[in-house]
Amino acid sequence: MDVKGKRVLIVGLARSGTAACEELVKLGAKVTVTDIKKEDELKDAIKKLEGKDVKFVLGNHPLSLLEDVDLIVTSPGVPMDIELLEKAREKRVPIISExxxxxxxxxxxxxxxxxxxxxxxxxxxxxxxxxxxxxxxxxxxxxxxxxxxxxxxxxxxxxxxxxxxxxxxxxxxxxxxxxxxxxxxxxxxxxxxxxxxxxxxxxxxxxxxxxxxxxxxxxxxxxxxxxxxxxxxxxxxxxxxxxxxxxxxxxxxxxxxxxxxxxxxxxxxxxxxxxxxxxxxxxxxxxxxxxxxxxxxxxxxxxxxxxFKGVEHRLEYVDTVDGVKFINDSKGTNPDAAIKALEAIDDPIILIAGGYDKNADFKPFVRAFFGRVKKVILIGQTADKIERTAKEEGFYQVEKASSMQEAVIKAKNSAIAGDTVLLSPACASWDMFKNFEERGKVFKEAVYSLKEKMVASNKNMKIP
The missing domain is CATH 3.40.1190.10 (Mur-like, catalytic domain)
Structure with missing residues (x-):
C-alpha cells in the first residue's frame, strides 16, 4: 500500500506505535495517534515524536477519529473489542498491526x-x-x-x-x-x-x-x-x-x-x-x-x-550473597514459563512470584513447588490469588511483600547457603512496572544493594 497522503490512525503509543508513527510520517502519511493514557504518562514517546507532523488525541478514543480515516495501525496489547475498533470494523476500515x-x-x-x-x-x-x-x-x-x-x-x-x-x-x-x-x-x-x-x-x-x-x-x-x-x-x-x-x-x-x-x-x-x-x-x-x-x-x-549463554531476564545469574544465588527470570510472565524455570534449578528455591493478573490458572504452578520451593514471597496484583491457590493445594510457606526490594530482603532472610532465590513471577509486570525488563532491572538493583550493605556491615564488624 502506498501510504503517501493517506490518513492513518495509530491506536496505542507504545514502542511499536511510536516506530510506526515515525515511519509513516517519513513516507508522507497524515498521522493521528490515540492512546487511553494521558499526556503525562506518555512523555518519553511524545518527546521522541517532537517536531513531526503528528496529531495526538490522548486520554480517550473518541469515535470522531473514524471520520475520513484510511487505515488503522494497532499497537500490541490494544484490546480488539474497544468501541473505536468495533465501529471501525463496521465501517470496513482496514485494521492492521505494526x-x-x-x-x-x-x-x-x-x-x-x-x-x-x-x-x-x-x-x-x-x-x-x-x-x-x-x-x-x-x-x-x-x-x-x-x-x-x-x-x-x-x-x-x-x-x-x-x-x-x-x-x-x-x-x-x-x-x-x-x-x-x-x-x-x-x-x-x-x-x-x-x-x-x-x-x-x-x-x-x-x-x-x-x-x-x-x-x-x-x-x-x-x-x-x-x-x-x-x-x-x-x-x-x-x-x-x-x-x-x-x-x-x-x-x-x-x-x-x-x-x-x-x-x-x-x-x-x-x-x-x-x-x-x-x-x-x-x-x-x-x-x-x-x-x-x-x-x-x-x-x-x-x-x-x-x-550462547542466554538472554537477559531469562534464568539470568545475578550474584551470590552469603552463599545464596540470585537468579533473574523476570521473563517468566506466565505459569508455564515459571514452571520451566523451577525445573531448571537444582538447588532449594526461595521463589519471588506474582504480578499482573492475566486470568491464569495457578494450580499447575503451585503444584510444581513441592520438592523444589522452600518458600514463596508474593508481590503484586495476584499475590492473594496465588496465596489462596497455594493453601488450597497444601503449600503454606507463603509470605507477601509490598515491593520488589522488600521481597528480595525477605527471600534472603528465608534462605541459607546453597539455596537459590529465583524471581520467576508467572505473571505479567504491568501492575507494578512498565515491562518485564524494568521488573528484572529493579530485582537486580535490589540484589546489588543488599550485597553492598552486607559487605559494608561485615567491614564495620569489630573483631575482638
Missing part, C-alpha cells in the same frame, strides 16, 4: 518465531547462528526493536529474524515469513483473547499465508503445536526432545542431529549446549531446524550453541 505494516515495506526473507515460552531466547539464538555463519541479519519484533524500524533498512539478500506475539499476529493480512517457528502453546493472555481457542488461532496465523516454497518448524512433542500441521501448506520440519524422528531435528544417543532422508548429520552433544534446562534444549533444537532451513553451515550452529 507487524503487518513492517511487512509491507520489508524486502528480506523473514524467520518468524512464536510460542508461549522461549520466543526471545530462540529468536536471539537464531540471529547469533546466522551472524556467525557470515550472514547480514537483523533481529527485531516483540524482542525490542519494532519490525517497521528495520524493514526499510535490511536488504533483499539479508535475513530478518522476528519474535512475534499473538497480539501482533491477530491483525495481519499478508504477513508471510519464509521460515515460521512455533515453539509451544500453553494457556496465556486469556484476559485479552477471551478463550484459549482464540489464542491458538492467533498463534497459528504465523503460517496462514505460507506456500509450498516456505518452511514451518513445529514442536513434535507439543500436542497442540503438532495438531496445527494439518492446516499447513508449507514444508514442515519437526523438532523433538523426546522422540527420534524419521525426518527433522532431535536428540540421538545424547547428540543433537538433523535427519534428512536417510542421512543423519550430527551437530553437537546436547550437554554441550550453553543454555541449560530442558526447555532451552527445545529452543536449541528449534533454532537448529530454522537455521537448517535457511541453509546455515553446521559448524556455525555447533559453535554458537556452545557459546
Amino acid at each position: 507487524l503487518e505494516l513492517g511487512f509491507w515495506f520489508n524486502k528480506a526473507p523473514i524467520i518468524a518465531v512464536t510460542g508461549t515460552n522461549g520466543k526471545t531466547t530462540t529468536t536471539t539464538l537464531i540471529g547469533e547462528i546466522l551472524k556467525n555463519d557470515g550472514k547480514n541479519i537483523s533481529v527485531a519484533g516483540n524482542i525490542g526493536i519494532p519490525f517497521i524500524q528495520e524493514a526499510d533498512r535490511i536488504g533483499v539478500k539479508d535475513y530478518i529474524v522476528l519474535e512475534v506475539s499473538s497480539f501482533q499476529l491477530e491483525n495481519i493480512i499478508n504477513f508471510k515469513p519464509k521460515i515460521a517457528v512455533i515453539l509451544n502453546i500453553t494457556e496465556d493472555h486469556i484476559n485479552y483473547h477471551k478463550t484459549f481457542e482464540n489464542y491458538i488461532k492467533a498463534k497459528s496465523r504465523i503460517f496462514e499465508n505460507q506456500t509450498e516454497e516456505d518452511y514451518l518448524i513445529l514442536n513434535y512433542d507439543d500436542p497442540i503445536v503438532f495438531s496445527l500441521s494439518k492446516f499447513a501448506r508449507s514444508k514442515i520440519v519437526y523438532f523433538s526432545r523426546k522422540t527420534e524422528l524419521n525426518q527433522g531435528v532431535f536428540v540421538k544417543n545424547g547428540v543433537i542431529v538433523i535427519k534428512e532422508h536417510d542421512k543423519i548429520l550430527p551437530i553437537l552433544k546436547a550437554k554441550e549446549v550453553g543454555i541449560k534446562g530442558l526447555h532451552n534444549l527445545e529452543n536449541a533444537l528449534a533454532s537448529v531446524a530454522a537455521c537448517w532451513a535457511a541453509g546455515t553451515n553446521l559448524n556455525a550452529m555447533a559453535e554458537t550453541l556452545k557459546d
Whole structure:
C-alpha cells in the first residue's frame, strides 16, 4: 500500500506505535495517534515524536477519529473489542498491526518465531547462528526493536529474524515469513483473547499465508503445536526432545542431529549446549531446524550453541550473597514459563512470584513447588490469588511483600547457603512496572544493594 497522503490512525503509543508513527510520517502519511493514557504518562514517546507532523488525541478514543480515516495501525496489547475498533470494523476500515505494516515495506526473507515460552531466547539464538555463519541479519519484533524500524533498512539478500506475539499476529493480512517457528502453546493472555481457542488461532496465523516454497518448524512433542500441521501448506520440519524422528531435528544417543532422508548429520552433544534446562534444549533444537532451513553451515550452529549463554531476564545469574544465588527470570510472565524455570534449578528455591493478573490458572504452578520451593514471597496484583491457590493445594510457606526490594530482603532472610532465590513471577509486570525488563532491572538493583550493605556491615564488624 502506498501510504503517501493517506490518513492513518495509530491506536496505542507504545514502542511499536511510536516506530510506526515515525515511519509513516517519513513516507508522507497524515498521522493521528490515540492512546487511553494521558499526556503525562506518555512523555518519553511524545518527546521522541517532537517536531513531526503528528496529531495526538490522548486520554480517550473518541469515535470522531473514524471520520475520513484510511487505515488503522494497532499497537500490541490494544484490546480488539474497544468501541473505536468495533465501529471501525463496521465501517470496513482496514485494521492492521505494526507487524503487518513492517511487512509491507520489508524486502528480506523473514524467520518468524512464536510460542508461549522461549520466543526471545530462540529468536536471539537464531540471529547469533546466522551472524556467525557470515550472514547480514537483523533481529527485531516483540524482542525490542519494532519490525517497521528495520524493514526499510535490511536488504533483499539479508535475513530478518522476528519474535512475534499473538497480539501482533491477530491483525495481519499478508504477513508471510519464509521460515515460521512455533515453539509451544500453553494457556496465556486469556484476559485479552477471551478463550484459549482464540489464542491458538492467533498463534497459528504465523503460517496462514505460507506456500509450498516456505518452511514451518513445529514442536513434535507439543500436542497442540503438532495438531496445527494439518492446516499447513508449507514444508514442515519437526523438532523433538523426546522422540527420534524419521525426518527433522532431535536428540540421538545424547547428540543433537538433523535427519534428512536417510542421512543423519550430527551437530553437537546436547550437554554441550550453553543454555541449560530442558526447555532451552527445545529452543536449541528449534533454532537448529530454522537455521537448517535457511541453509546455515553446521559448524556455525555447533559453535554458537556452545557459546550462547542466554538472554537477559531469562534464568539470568545475578550474584551470590552469603552463599545464596540470585537468579533473574523476570521473563517468566506466565505459569508455564515459571514452571520451566523451577525445573531448571537444582538447588532449594526461595521463589519471588506474582504480578499482573492475566486470568491464569495457578494450580499447575503451585503444584510444581513441592520438592523444589522452600518458600514463596508474593508481590503484586495476584499475590492473594496465588496465596489462596497455594493453601488450597497444601503449600503454606507463603509470605507477601509490598515491593520488589522488600521481597528480595525477605527471600534472603528465608534462605541459607546453597539455596537459590529465583524471581520467576508467572505473571505479567504491568501492575507494578512498565515491562518485564524494568521488573528484572529493579530485582537486580535490589540484589546489588543488599550485597553492598552486607559487605559494608561485615567491614564495620569489630573483631575482638
